Amino acid sequence: MTARISQPANGAVLRLALVYMATGFVVFLLMGLLGLLMRLDHGGILVLSADWFYRIMTLHGSGMVAASLLAAMGGLAAVLGQTLRLSTRWLATAFVVYFLGAGFVIIATLLGGFGGGWTALHQLPFKGFTWGLWAALAMLVGYLFVAVGFLIYCWLVLYTTVKRYGGLHRVLAWRYLVSGGRQGADSLPGPSEIAASVVAIVGTVAVLAGAAYLVPLFGEAAGLVGSLDALVAKNLLFLFGHTLVNLNIYLAAGLVYATLPLYTGREWKTTWPVTLALNLVLLLVLLPYFHHLYQDFVQALPLHILGQIGSYGVALPAFLVTIFGGLSMIYRSGFRWSVPSILMVAGLWGWTFGGLGALLDSTIGINQVMHNTLWVPAHFHTYYLLGALAFAWAYLYHLLGELSGASESRLGSLAAWLYGIGGAGFILTFFVSGAASVPRRYAVHIPEWQVYAQASVPFVLVLMLGIGWLAVAMLGRFAQAWQKAGA
Amino acid sequence: MIDPKLVFGVLVALGLVWTGVWGWILVGSQQKAPDTEVGPKAAALRRRLFYLFLPLAVVIFVASMIWLPYPAARAGIVGQPQLSVNVTAQQWSWTLGQTEVPSRVPVEFVVTARDVNHSLSLYNPQGQLVAQVQAMPGYTNRLIHVFDQPGTYTIRCLEFCGIAHHDMVARLTVK
Numbered sequence A: 001m002t003a004r005i006s007q008p009a010n011g012a013v014l015r016l017a018l019v020y021m022a023t024g025f026v027v028f029l030l031m032g033l034l035g036l037l038m039r040l041d042h043g044g045i046l047v048l049s050a051d052w053f054y055r056i057m058t059l060h061g062s063g064m065v066a067a068s069l070l071a072a073m074g075g076l077a078a079v080l081g082q083t084l085r086l087s088t089r090w091l092a093t094a095f096v097v098y099f100l101g102a103g104f105v106i107i108a109t110l111l112g113g114f115g116g117g118w119t120a121l122h123q124l125p126f127k128g129f130t131w132g133l134w135a136a137l138a139m140l141v142g143y144l145f146v147a148v149g150f151l152i153y154c155w156l157v158l159y160t161t162v163k164r165y166g167g168l169h170r171v172l173a174w175r176y177l178v179s180g181g182r183q184g185a186d187s188l189p190g191p192s193e194i195a196a197s198v199v200a201i202v203g204t205v206a207v208l209a210g211a212a213y214l215v216p217l218f219g220e221a222a223g224l225v226g227s228l229d230a231l232v233a234k235n236l237l238f239l240f241g242h243t244l245v246n247l248n249i250y251l252a253a254g255l256v257y258a259t260l261p262l263y264t265g266r267e268w269k270t271t272w273p274v275t276l277a278l279n280l281v282l283l284l285v286l287l288p289y290f291h292h293l294y295q296d297f298v299q300a301l302p303l304h305i306l307g308q309i310g311s312y313g314v315a316l317p318a319f320l321v322t323i324f325g326g327l328s329m330i331y332r333s334g335f336r337w338s339v340p341s342i343l344m345v346a347g348l349w350g351w352t353f354g355g356l357g358a359l360l361d362s363t364i365g366i367n368q369v370m371h372n373t374l375w376v377p378a379h380f381h382t383y384y385l386l387g388a389l390a391f392a393w394a395y396l397y398h399l400l401g402e403l404s405g406a407s408e409s410r411l412g413s414l415a416a417w418l419y420g421i422g423g424a425g426f427i428l429t430f431f432v433s434g435a436a437s438v439p440r441r442y443a444v445h446i447p448e449w450q451v452y453a454q455a456s457v458p459f460v461l462v463l464m465l466g467i468g469w470l471a472v473a474m475l476g477r478f479a480q481a482w483q484k485a486g487a
Numbered sequence B: 001m002i003d004p005k006l007v008f009g010v011l012v013a014l015g016l017v018w019t020g021v022w023g024w025i026l027v028g029s030q031q032k033a034p035d036t037e038v039g040p041k042a043a044a045l046r047r048r049l050f051y052l053f054l055p056l057a058v059v060i061f062v063a064s065m066i067w068l069p070y071p072a073a074r075a076g077i078v079g080q081p082q083l084s085v086n087v088t089a090q091q092w093s094w095t096l097g098q099t100e101v102p103s104r105v106p107v108e109f110v111v112t113a114r115d116v117n118h119s120l121s122l123y124n125p126q127g128q129l130v131a132q133v134q135a136m137p138g139y140t141n142r143l144i145h146v147f148d149q150p151g152t153y154t155i156r157c158l159e160f161c162g163i164a165h166h167d168m169v170a171r172l173t174v175k
C-alpha cells in the first residue's frame, strides 16, 4: 500500500477551515461576555431581569455549543485536508446551513424572547408564557439547521475517508484491531482520520435522534399530532444534545493528535491501543446520555445502570489513550512553551479534571445530590473551556502563526497563561457552588449563594483578558495567513 | 445520603494529584530523551494503569449501588414508608398534600406535574440539598426519604420550567 502523503491542505479547504474557526472564535468571545453578565447577576453585582437572564442563558448555552462545535469542525477539516481531498462545495454548504441555524437561534432569543434553556424539555417550548409560539418554532428550526449542517459535515467526512481507504472497516482499522495489530498495519488511517470518522458515525445517530424529537414537535405545533410523551421526549432530547456536545471533545482530540507532534517532535501513530480506544468510543458514546435521566425514577432501572456503566466506560479509553498519550508525548520531549503548547497542556489538564467532575456526578447516588446544581455547568465548562476549546484555539493560533510566518514573542504566551489560570479559577468556583447545592439555571441567587459568584468574577475577568489578548494576536495574523492559505 | 462537600473533597484531592503529575511531566519535559526510550516505558505504564483502573472502576461501581435512590432500593435499606405525601408541581408553585412530616421515619413523596417538567428537591435547614426527584406530566415518581433532623426544610424546583422557576419555593416542617 502507498504511504500516506502529507501535504498542506488545499487552499480552498484551508480558507474554509479558517472561516469555521474564526467564526467560532468570534461567537465564543461574544458569548463569553454574556457568561460574565450572568455571573455578575448571580453575584448580585449587576442584576438582570429574570426574563433577560433566561434569554441570555439560552443564547449563551446554544451559541457556545454551536461555536465550539464549529471551531472543532473547522480545525479538523484543515487537518484532514492534509491527507484527504475534502469537497469544498460541501464544506461550504455545511457552514451556510449551520450558520442559518445560528441566525434563527439569535432571532428566537433576542427578538422572540425565547428563554427555555439550551435544552428545553418538552413541553416548555410551547408553555413558556414569556415567549410566543413563533419564537419556540424559530428556536427549533434553528436547531434543525444546526443539526443538518453538522450532518452534512459528518457525511462529507465519512464519504471522504471511506473512499480514500476503501471501506468503513478499513477506516476503523478492524482487521488490524482483531488481529491484535499483526495484520493490516500497512494501510492504517491516521488517528485524526479515525477519530473524525467515529464522530461522523455517532453524529449521524445523534442527528437522527434530534430529528425524531423535532419533527413530532412541529407536528404538535401544527395541531397534527398529540403531545409527545414527556419521558420519550426527554430521552430523545438528551440522546441528541448530550451526544452532540460529547462528540465535540473527540473532534477536538483529533486536533491534539495533529498539533502535539509539532511541539514535541514525536509522531502520534495509529497504534493498536488507539484503534481499540476509538472503536470503544464508537460503541460506548451513546450510553452516557442516560445519566441525564437518573432523577426520572420511572425510567427503567437497567437504563439508569447502563448510564453509569457507559459514563465510566467511555472515560477509560479517553484517558488511557488520548490523555495518557499526550502526557507521554510531552515527557522528556524538550517541549517548547508557546501559546499553542500551553493551551494544549491546559486542555489535557482540564479535559481530565472536568471528566473527574463528570464521573463523580455520573454515579447515580452522587447525582441525587448534585443533579441540576452548578456542579453540572462546572464540569462541562471545564472540558469545553479547558478542553475542547483550548485544543481548538491552540490549533487556530498555530495555523495562523504558521501561515503568516509571524514570530512569537515571549510575552505573547502570557495570553495563554491568563486563559488557563482565569479559566481554572472560574470553573473551580462553579464546582464550589455546586458542592454548596446552588441550583443551576436560577436567575436570582439568595444571599448565601452570591459569594461564590462574586469570587468567580475576578477569574472571569482574567480569562476575558486572556481571550481578548489572543483575539488581538490572531487578528494581527489573519490577513497574511488568509493570503498565504489561498496561494 | 452522600454529602456534596465530601464529593468536592474527592474532586480536589484527585485534582491535586493530577496537577502534581503535570508538574512532574512538565519539569521532565525540559530535558530530552529519545522516543525509543520513552515509548516502551509509557506503553508498559499504560498497561499497568489499565489493570489498575479497570478493577477499580468495577469495585466503585458495585459499591455505589448502595446509594441507589429508587424506591425499591431505598425501601430495602430504610424500610417501607410510614406515610405518603402527594406533591403536584405546576408553573410556578407546589401543591403539597401536607406540609408537616415526622423526622426519622421513611416518608414517601408521590410526585407529578401538571404542565411541564419540574423537580422536587429537599434542602435541609443548613441549606444542603439532600434529595430530589423529577416531577413530570403524565408520570408519577416516588421518592422515599428519611429526614434525619427536625426543622424547616426548603423545597425548590430543580428543573428549569420558565421565568419564575427560581421562585418555586415551599417550606416543609419536619417535627
Ligand code: HEM
Pocket (backbone or CB within 6 Å): A031, A032, A033, A034, A035, A036, A038, A039, A057, A058, A060, A061, A062, A064, A065, A068, A116, A117, A118, A119, A377, A381, A384, A385, A389, A439, A440, A441, A442, A460, A463
Ligand atoms: C467564557 C467564559 C464563560 C462564562 C463566564 C460562562 C458562564 C456561564 C454561566 C454563568 C452560565 C449559567 C449557569 C447557570 O446558572 O445555570 C452558563 C451556562 C452555560 N454555558 Fe457558559 N460560560 C462561559 C463559557 C462557556 C463555554 C466555552 C461553553 C461551551 C460550550 C459554555 C456553555 C454553556 C452552556 C451550555 C450553559 C447552559 C445553558 C443552559 O442552562 O441552558 N459556556 N455559562
Ligand SMILES: [Cu+2]
Pocket (backbone or CB within 6 Å): B117, B118, B119, B157, B158, B159, B160, B161, B162, B165, B166, B168
Ligand atoms: Cu422549575
